[in-house]
Amino acid sequence: MDDVAAPYWRLETPTDRMGPWQVIRGMPAAIGPAVRLIRQAAPRAAWTVVTLHLAAGVATTYGLVATAGVLERLFAAGPTGARLASAAPALALVVLAFAGRAGLEIVATLAQARIAPAVRRLADERLVAAGLSVELTAFDDQRFLDRMFRARDRGLLYLQRVVENLVEVIGAVLAVTAAAVSLTVLHPVLLPVLLVTVLPDGWAALRAARLGYASNARLVALNRRVAMVTDLATERQPAAEVRATQAQGSVLLRYREAADRVRDEEVAVASAQVRVRARGRLLAGVALGGVFAALWLLLDAGWIPLAVAGTALIATRTAVAALARLVRAADQLFEQGLYVADFHAFLADAATRARPATGPPAPAAPQRIELRDVGFHYPGSRLVLRGVDLTLHAGQTVALVGENGSGKTTLAKIIAGLYRPTTGSLTWDGTDLADLHPDTVADRVMMVLQDPVRWPDSARVNVRMGRFDRADPDDQALRQAAREALADEVVDSLPQGWDTLLTTAFRGGVDLSGGQWQRLAVARGLFRDAPVLIWDEPTAPLDARSEYAVYEALRRLAAGRTVVLITHRLASVRNCDQIYLLHEGEIVERGSHHELLTLGGRYAELSHLQARMAEDPWLSLPHR
Numbered sequence: 001m002d003d004v005a006a007p008y009w010r011l012e013t014p015t016d017r018m019g020p021w022q023v024i025r026g027m028p029a030a031i032g033p034a035v036r037l038i039r040q041a042a043p044r045a046a047w048t049v050v051t052l053h054l055a056a057g058v059a060t061t062y063g064l065v066a067t068a069g070v071l072e073r074l075f076a077a078g079p080t081g082a083r084l085a086s087a088a089p090a091l092a093l094v095v096l097a098f099a100g101r102a103g104l105e106i107v108a109t110l111a112q113a114r115i116a117p118a119v120r121r122l123a124d125e126r127l128v129a130a131g132l133s134v135e136l137t138a139f140d141d142q143r144f145l146d147r148m149f150r151a152r153d154r155g156l157l158y159l160q161r162v163v164e165n166l167v168e169v170i171g172a173v174l175a176v177t178a179a180a181v182s183l184t185v186l187h188p189v190l191l192p193v194l195l196v197t198v199l200p201d202g203w204a205a206l207r208a209a210r211l212g213y214a215s216n217a218r219l220v221a222l223n224r225r226v227a228m229v230t231d232l233a234t235e236r237q238p239a240a241e242v243r244a245t246q247a248q249g250s251v252l253l254r255y256r257e258a259a260d261r262v263r264d265e266e267v268a269v270a271s272a273q274v275r276v277r278a279r280g281r282l283l284a285g286v287a288l289g290g291v292f293a294a295l296w297l298l299l300d301a302g303w304i305p306l307a308v309a310g311t312a313l314i315a316t317r318t319a320v321a322a323l324a325r326l327v328r329a330a331d332q333l334f335e336q337g338l339y340v341a342d343f344h345a346f347l348a349d350a351a352t353r354a355r356p357a358t359g360p361p362a363p364a365a366p367q368r369i370e371l372r373d374v375g376f377h378y379p380g381s382r383l384v385l386r387g388v389d390l391t392l393h394a395g396q397t398v399a400l401v402g403e404n405g406s407g408k409t410t411l412a413k414i415i416a417g418l419y420r421p422t423t424g425s426l427t428w429d430g431t432d433l434a435d436l437h438p439d440t441v442a443d444r445v446m447m448v449l450q451d452p453v454r455w456p457d458s459a460r461v462n463v464r465m466g467r468f469d470r471a472d473p474d475d476q477a478l479r480q481a482a483r484e485a486l487a488d489e490v491v492d493s494l495p496q497g498w499d500t501l502l503t504t505a506f507r508g509g510v511d512l513s514g515g516q517w518q519r520l521a522v523a524r525g526l527f528r529d530a531p532v533l534i535w536d537e538p539t540a541p542l543d544a545r546s547e548y549a550v551y552e553a554l555r556r557l558a559a560g561r562t563v564v565l566i567t568h569r570l571a572s573v574r575n576c577d578q579i580y581l582l583h584e585g586e587i588v589e590r591g592s593h594h595e596l597l598t599l600g601g602r603y604a605e606l607s608h609l610q611a612r613m614a615e616d617p618w619l620s621l622p623h624r
């Protein structure tokens, strides 16, 4: 399946590949935000966990040092009974200390269980809020989409694990510290010897994590591709067309092509990680042997008594077990920290893409919307609009017409303030739109889009979404909007009327036809009731009666408002005050219907073609 020439997802290379030292330096940055999140999401639980682990560490130190006292008494000269009796009180304290430690750790685990879900909840909300806050153009930018996918796919998951591992690392660090303090108390030379055992494992963990992260960065676009193709196979919306066009084989091939590459890359990276970790393990084993050899030498040289050597063995075992815990948790923390850094990079990126909520409010009902020499391109695309000059007056209805891809929808979104012009200016009553408070600009616009959102909610919510905070206690405005869009007929046919759930994804829900959905979308637009109306092909899926009703409503609404109408049905724009014909991103003709017909240009040609089609649609087909 090589019919998509050099798709970007196949060529993706990590742009943010880091060296090991950069990664180590990046760790505080990766963990810092997670720590802040913990403090915000579950401060009490976090302090409880740290305090309990600290107390457990103190109990461990005490237990280990007291063990030396027990052994000293046991190894002393004298009858066994007397030695046991003298060691008994110290032994009881040792048992108490270790039992206390176990108890403290259990309570810490209980408190720990409250942290991760709280952090996950908070981070989830930040992701949703970031997605909602960015300007529309971010969704046309592949880099942003990749970042968002990475943040959603791995970032959130790993954030939860980072929290778990962070707590584990704290516990392990305190346990290691306890053992290290005990060893130092017993004999200072034992400490550096012990530290040697952790270095090889630490090195291996670092390398393995870096391999994994680099591979994931390479795969991010490919993983998005797999997810998209999987959606084609598992989502309801494309299911009918996939079957009608017998595209199952093609979808499967596309899935395999992308998924095979993901698998091969993952297998390769997993093998490389295993090799690195095995080398680390081997070296750690050798180092542990060194610790035992050192103890032997110290004992042999008479530098430490037998009781201390015995305790050192116990302390070393405790330390090595805690170190293993620490290395494992730190290893994972490190790897997961990189993904969490992605999560925060996404939030930071999103923050730069949000339009600042500042500036004076937009005019309550703009009288004059002006575009001067406006040019626009999507991120990474060629110019799709060029040199657009356009003036809209309140009380006028303006039509944008032109062939597919000529730039009508893009221009409408610019007028609505959803996209900013790349060049040129857009003003509302003389003030640049970029200077006005974006929320107030949005507040003045009602846009019915070509492909409206089908809210997975009740019929009522689907209409009320037009302006959710509009007070409408008796549903009067709701019912009127529905009447004008003939959406009331749709609602009357639903089993629970306005309260019917409009998605079959949940029990008890129903689905609507394309035209029925569109009637609801038009009702939503009417319910919004704003001074600037932008209708992008609002009637394309509607039957003749609904189309008539919609235009009637539009005519009635137009008085005093600014109306922009996009349509391919030129018969509908006859009465518009101004018609602009776009061709390859430029306005090439402008005037009233009659002026444009007289001009005899593209508009006249399209208009005649449609008139002929209306008389006899088969005329235009070749080989008739």
Ligand SMILES: Nc1ncnc2c1ncn2[C@@H]1O[C@H](COP(=O)(O)OP(=O)(O)OP(=O)(O)O)[C@@H](O)[C@H]1O
Binding pocket: 140, 378, 379, 381, 384, 402, 403, 404, 405, 406, 407, 408, 409, 410, 411
């Ligand atoms: N998100 C996008 N990213 C990049 N290019 C885009 C994007 N959306 C549209 N385009 C391009 O911009 C041009 C204008 O598209 P636009 O949707 O504005 O055309 P239109 O006149 O509304 O078309 P239609 O009549 O088919 O709805 C097209 O060439 C299209 O390929």
